[in-house]
Amino acid sequence: MRIAILSGGLNAERDVSLRSGRRVAKALRESMPEAEIIEVDLNGEFLDSLGSATGPKSFDVVLPLIHGVIGEDATLRSLLEIKGIPFVGSSAASAARSFDKGVASGLVPKGSAPKFVAFPQSFFREMGAPRILEAVIAGIELPLVVKPISGGSALGVRLCTEAQQVAPALVDAFGYGDRVMLQSAVNGTELAVTVIDIGGEITALPPVEIVPVSEVYDFDARYTAGATEFFVPSRLSSDVIKRVCDYAVTVHKSLDLRDISRTDLIVDSLGAIWFLEVNIAPGMTETSLVPQAIEAAGLSVGGVFAELVAQAVARSS
Ligand SMILES: Nc1ncnc2c1ncn2[C@@H]1O[C@H](COP(=O)(O)OP(=O)(O)O)[C@@H](O)[C@H]1O
């Protein structure tokens, strides 16, 4: 069986994706030694590697591990779908739903997404920044979080506790994408909940509790060993953990996701669950959350991905 692990990509998360690709390849090759890593970069060779439009398929199955644009939106997945190449993970249509945090927020259980507004850079420019900022800050109220609506790895994400922090935060966020979201900041315990969907059974793995040493779970805190403390299982009560697991399974089903997803959320001091986002190609690096959840469940990264690969092949036949 020819298996292609696609990693890299053209955005700020390229290096993270290359690390995810190497980690999964190493684990998967224990049972599937033929798995090949294909780096997606600017030269377009990867498109050729998928085979000509009318010729035979070049791979039996693809495992997309590209984060952000191309990998987690509908781009790559729709190309694979029209070429008839089976792949692990959510369909192009589901990817489009989850990639836009505003769209995803409208599909999760009612009342669980923090209040937000979203707009493109052109609107900001044409309507005049001061007018928009005044209206938004009055409506959302401080503290608020500014972030690219389709970002990743916390790039361009800033917490604003004062009004004058919002404009520079927007400039930063627009550096990562044309649309931004200003969202009410939630205070509480942050959790990442992995869901795996194998053989018709949709199961949440033990939630990973995230406590950044420097208070913000930013890019450095994510990829520097020791910069974040993780608790798996989470220290929250078993009742809260159960609700959080059920919630992540509901998100997976509500967005019609497939194979694997990771829901990022915050549980506040009253026990309410707040949705941040759901990832369909979650990070798989040495410090990433999903590998920790897989191990906490008593499973192995290689074992889970081997099953997902086999399931993707079976889906197409
Ligand atoms: N509304 C919010 N309230 C509090 N913290 C937030 C909020 N939105 C994001 N964050 C923080 O920023 C981080 C990144 O935000 P997230 O929406 O998950 O984007 P990314 O796709 O970059 O991971 C989160 O892990 C969390 O620590």
Ligand SMILES: [Mg+2]
């Ligand atoms: Mg996140």
